[in-house]
Every structure is written in structure tokens, then in C-alpha cells.
Amino acid sequence: MLKNYSAEDKVLLAVDCIIFGFDNEDLKILLIKRDFEPEKGKWSLIGGFLKKNETLDNAATRILHRLTGVHNIYMEQFYAYSEVDRDPVERTISVSYYALINIENHNEELSEHFNAKWFSLSKAPKLIFDHNEMLEKAIRRLQRKARIKPIGFELLPEKFTMLQLQKLYEAILNKKIDKRNFINKINSLDILIKLDEKDMTSSTKGSFLYKFDQEKYDDKLMSDFYIKL
Amino acid sequence: MLKNYSAEDKVLLAVDCIIFGFDNEDLKILLIKRDFEPEKGKWSLIGGFLKKNETLDNAATRILHRLTGVHNIYMEQFYAYSEVDRDPVERTISVSYYALINIENHNEELSEHFNAKWFSLSKAPKLIFDHNEMLEKAIRRLQRKARIKPIGFELLPEKFTMLQLQKLYEAILNKKIDKRNFINKINSLDILIKLDEKDMTSSTKGSFLYKFDQEKYDDKLMSDFYIKL
DNA sequence: TCAAAAGTGTTTATAGTACACCCATGG
DNA sequence: CCATGGGTGTACTATAAACACTTTTGA
Incomplete structure (x- = not known):
């Protein structure tokens, strides 16, 4: 049949x-x-x-x-x-x-x-x-x-400041996040490379630019983790 | 058009x-x-x-x-x-x-x-x-x-022992789980009701039966949590 | 000199992990 | 009396959360 x-x-x-x-x-x-x-x-x-x-x-x-x-x-x-x-x-x-x-x-x-x-x-x-x-x-x-999962790679320019990344998370999660805790958390994920350059447009002091470490970022994409923010 | x-x-x-x-x-x-x-x-x-x-x-x-x-x-x-x-x-x-x-x-x-x-x-x-x-x-x-999410309600009989629930999680996650840690974790979720009855078929001592607290279970279904086991 | 954003650490609370012995009973 | 699964607790470690002051510099 x-x-x-x-x-x-x-x-x-x-x-x-x-x-x-x-x-x-x-x-x-x-x-x-x-x-x-x-x-x-x-x-x-x-x-x-x-x-x-x-x-x-x-x-x-x-x-x-x-x-x-x-x-x-x-x-x-x-x-x-x-x-x-x-x-x-x-x-x-x-x-x-x-x-x-x-x-x-x-x-x-x-x-x-x-x-x-x-x-x-x-x-x-x-x-x-x-x-x-x-x-x-x-x-x-x-x-x-x-x-x-780490997120941001697709949404941010190649070089970005910590504050930009934090604003992105705040926009997605729709809540305020403590600056220090956020930085600690992101640093512990070990997916960013801190550059020597500063972005001078946002303040007189200037803020360091970062970029994603493509390799480490991709590794993290594979294995789940939990960010509680 | x-x-x-x-x-x-x-x-x-x-x-x-x-x-x-x-x-x-x-x-x-x-x-x-x-x-x-x-x-x-x-x-x-x-x-x-x-x-x-x-x-x-x-x-x-x-x-x-x-x-x-x-x-x-x-x-x-x-x-x-x-x-x-x-x-x-x-x-x-x-x-x-x-x-x-x-x-x-x-x-x-x-x-x-x-x-x-x-x-x-x-x-x-x-x-x-x-x-x-x-x-x-x-x-x-x-x-x-x-x-x-809590899981198990759909897969277990109405009354079940802790060991059955643990075996279920072990089967799903495909790994051994420590008995004491599992019980502590499940109890902290507060979704089970301990019954007075015992299941006598599995051992001489008998093991207490539990059932899901439907209301609390449904609450937990709504809000994500994280079980790391 | 001051406004505006950048940068930085510590303490406390919560949750996860590792681990071992006694209990109750039917056979 | 012993074999079998049932039941229980503590110490350690890691992660999360709360929290405030100093730095830099261009205008």
C-alpha cells in the first residue's frame, strides 16, 4: 500500500x-x-x-x-x-x-x-x-x-564600551543593572578583549573600548551557562 | 493591489x-x-x-x-x-x-x-x-x-517515592545525582506533599510516598528557576 | 573649578557540592 | 542476624547581591 x-x-x-x-x-x-x-x-x-x-x-x-x-x-x-x-x-x-x-x-x-x-x-x-x-x-x-548565552556580538559595533553592553542587557531584560556587578559578571565570562583605545565621545575622561574574543565567545555559545542579572 | x-x-x-x-x-x-x-x-x-x-x-x-x-x-x-x-x-x-x-x-x-x-x-x-x-x-x-522547570508530574504515577523522582531526573539528564543533594533541592522547591503512606514494595523498611502539590507546581511552571544537578 | 561619566572592592547572603553513617524490616 | 534500600546533616566553596567613593578632563 x-x-x-x-x-x-x-x-x-x-x-x-x-x-x-x-x-x-x-x-x-x-x-x-x-x-x-x-x-x-x-x-x-x-x-x-x-x-x-x-x-x-x-x-x-x-x-x-x-x-x-x-x-x-x-x-x-x-x-x-x-x-x-x-x-x-x-x-x-x-x-x-x-x-x-x-x-x-x-x-x-x-x-x-x-x-x-x-x-x-x-x-x-x-x-x-x-x-x-x-x-x-x-x-x-x-x-x-x-x-x-552570551549575547551582544550581533547587536553592537565591533568596538564598544562596557556601558553600551550594559545598556544592551538592560534593554533586553528591561531592568536596571548595577554597574559593578555587571562588569564583574561579564569579566568572569572571559569573552571580552580590552583595547588600548578609548571612546572619547561620551565623557571627558573617555571610556575604554572592548571587543568580543570571537573564539571564547563561540565556546560559550556552545555550552549553556546562567547569567542572573 | x-x-x-x-x-x-x-x-x-x-x-x-x-x-x-x-x-x-x-x-x-x-x-x-x-x-x-x-x-x-x-x-x-x-x-x-x-x-x-x-x-x-x-x-x-x-x-x-x-x-x-x-x-x-x-x-x-x-x-x-x-x-x-x-x-x-x-x-x-x-x-x-x-x-x-x-x-x-x-x-x-x-x-x-x-x-x-x-x-x-x-x-x-x-x-x-x-x-x-x-x-x-x-x-x-x-x-x-x-x-x-519542575518536571515529573506528567511522567510519574500520582504517588511516588523520592527515589522514583530521582531516577526520573537521572534518566532525563543522563547522569547520576547524589541522593542527599537531590532531596534537599527538591524540598527547597516546595512542590511536593509528603504522604503518610509508604511504598513497601521496594524495600523492607518501606519508603514514604509523595505527591505533587498541584498549585505550587503550577506556580513554579510559570516562573523559571534553575536546577543545577 | 566643576559637571559628567568612568572606574574600582568589599561584605554579606544564598546556593551548590562533596561526602558517610545509622535505621528499619522481612526473610 | 543480615542484606537491602531508606533516611538524614554538615562543612566547604562559589556565585549573587548590595552598596559609595575617587578619578579624569574639557568646558
Whole structure:
């Protein structure tokens, strides 16, 4: 007996991308203004449909690039949304992906002919369909991740100050962190290299710049740890 | 402009269920022998296709029940597999779910006219398609979960001994745990009720039975903690 | 000289880890 | 009376948390 696959229902499979960025102050999310019905003119996650001959990972990368110009981003899949009426036009299941990117590194790509725009999380507009739910879940995922893996490499410029890194953690975890405890914790992880340079823009005294020690950082990514902050 | 959804590719969407059970000794996985081509006669996860008018959660529940008789199980979705050739017959994306169940509670349901069988993780056969990969990922997910959430309620009988609970954690984490440290840790979580009864089957002295304090257990489920064992 | 951010350590509290002996009972 | 699993506590170590003052320098 060969099972009759042709008797099974086929559906549209979409991918929606939740792209987080950081501007040294707030955690931001990249959204686009829809230029087609339904919900034309409303804000939406970056999404599109899976094609027959690509994986979901490929689709996410392709769609992100098509709609925003951003490329070379590692995205992580996190949940499939399947409410029957989630898309009013036709039955569509959506698999969501999220990524962290450095806003500055991608500003040129995000040029004007794309309808994409960064929003602070606290000022994000209402989104179409179940996209707000996706965003909420992605934030929770990101917060959990920040506690068990080092994070920051993707969101900060190559060289950054301790205060920038701390602000990033504060933005993700949405809470104030004690400066001394933060520095002690980060130093104990042993993933930063302290440079000789100082950033002079933020104060008269200037603050030392750091960069990630790629090798040690990658090691830590492999093995879980727990940051309680 | 109304976007032409009809130009988009549709695909088959499958659900595969990774069902973990525990027999007081080993962590086990429920598999079925396929009774149709391709790969007829080989062992497989419990899977089937999503129908047009159900959510993925519904599909997982329906498929599990259809193929094994097991019902009333809460499953958690965890990953979508989309390699282009993962199913040789036709392009199929599969969303995997996992659940923990108490083997004893479901033995009657798992009657003979189903082709389902429990395998110890260490003795699980080679599975079809990418199902081994799904199983590996599910185990890692379960291990991570066991470290940040209380676990056991679903896998143990209503009344159980400390040793049973410890064996469960040892099976999931795949390591020996010190008895005293384990008891101290579990007691500090404050989710068990010690009963007056003893289980006399395991030793001459008998060992006290416990049950989960449903309310406190549910509270702990909400807020993450960290068990390092 | 002073405003503004950088930098720096210690103490206390909590949680994790390692470890070994006596107890109760049925056979 | 002894074999078997049940039950119990303490000392040590590591990590987390709370907390405040001095330094630098450009304006």
C-alpha cells in the first residue's frame, strides 16, 4: 500500500521575521508597511511565502533580503502559528524566525526604497494578524536566551564600551543593572578583549573600548551557562 | 493591489510527535511501525498530515490519538523541519511536537491493535526520514526544560517515592545525582506533599510516598528557576 | 573649578557540592 | 542476624547581591 499523499490538504506556508536591533538606548524592531491588501498600509513583520524548492531557513533569508535589503543575517526559527483564521484571505501557517542585528551595520542596506522602519519596542504599532503575538513571544525568547548565552556580538559595533553592553542587557531584560556587578559578571565570562583605545565621545575622561574574543565567545555559545542579572 | 496568493506554492504540512514515557528505570520513546510505503515496516515517530481546518496543536492531538489510542495529552510544539528532500514522495514540511506521559496510565489505550511500542532511548531503532534528528533535538529540549522547570508530574504515577523522582531526573539528564543533594533541592522547591503512606514494595523498611502539590507546581511552571544537578 | 561619566572592592547572603553513617524490616 | 534500600546533616566553596567613593578632563 502506498499512502495516497494526494488526498491530503496542502496549505500555504509563510515565514515571518522578527528582527531586533539596538541603537545604544532602546531595543528596536524592524517592521514594514504593507503595500498590498489585505491590511494594506498597516505595519507588519517582514514576511513572505515559502517556495517549493527552498528550506524555511532559506526562505527567511530570501524574504528578509527582498523586503529590506539586509543580508548575511543568521536567523533562528522559533514557532509555527497555525490558527485557522489567522490570515483572512487563505489558510496560511506561518513559521516565525528571529534575529539580532547591528543597526548601524545595516543602515545603508535599509535605504529609502524599502518600506522598512525601526521601532522602539515600547512604541511599536499594532501589527496585522497575529504578529503582535509573535513579537511578544520573540521578546520572551530573547530574554531567556540572554540569560543562558552570551549575547551582544550581533547587536553592537565591533568596538564598544562596557556601558553600551550594559545598556544592551538592560534593554533586553528591561531592568536596571548595577554597574559593578555587571562588569564583574561579564569579566568572569572571559569573552571580552580590552583595547588600548578609548571612546572619547561620551565623557571627558573617555571610556575604554572592548571587543568580543570571537573564539571564547563561540565556546560559550556552545555550552549553556546562567547569567542572573 | 490585492496580492495574488494563488501564485504561491502550497505544500504538505505534517506533524510528528515525540512521546516520552518513563518506567521507573529508563526514559522511553513511543514509536510506531509504518504500515504504508515509503519505508513500510520501518519505525517512525507518530506522524500525520495537517488538515485544512485544524490547528497544528489539534492535528498533533488527533494524530496521536488515531495512531496510538492515547488521548488527553498536552504536547508542546518545538521545531519545523523543511529540508527539500526530507520526504522522498513529496515536498513535506514537518512540525514536531513532544510530550511526556505516564506509561502506566496509558497502557490500556496502547492496546495491541496499534503498532505502537515503547523503546528505551538507548535502544531506539533507526527511524525514517529525519526522525532521528527530531528525537535528538527533543531530548536536548527536554533536558534543558528539566533544568528550568519542575518536571515529573506528567511522567510519574500520582504517588511516588523520592527515589522514583530521582531516577526520573537521572534518566532525563543522563547522569547520576547524589541522593542527599537531590532531596534537599527538591524540598527547597516546595512542590511536593509528603504522604503518610509508604511504598513497601521496594524495600523492607518501606519508603514514604509523595505527591505533587498541584498549585505550587503550577506556580513554579510559570516562573523559571534553575536546577543545577 | 566643576559637571559628567568612568572606574574600582568589599561584605554579606544564598546556593551548590562533596561526602558517610545509622535505621528499619522481612526473610 | 543480615542484606537491602531508606533516611538524614554538615562543612566547604562559589556565585549573587548590595552598596559609595575617587578619578579624569574639557568646558
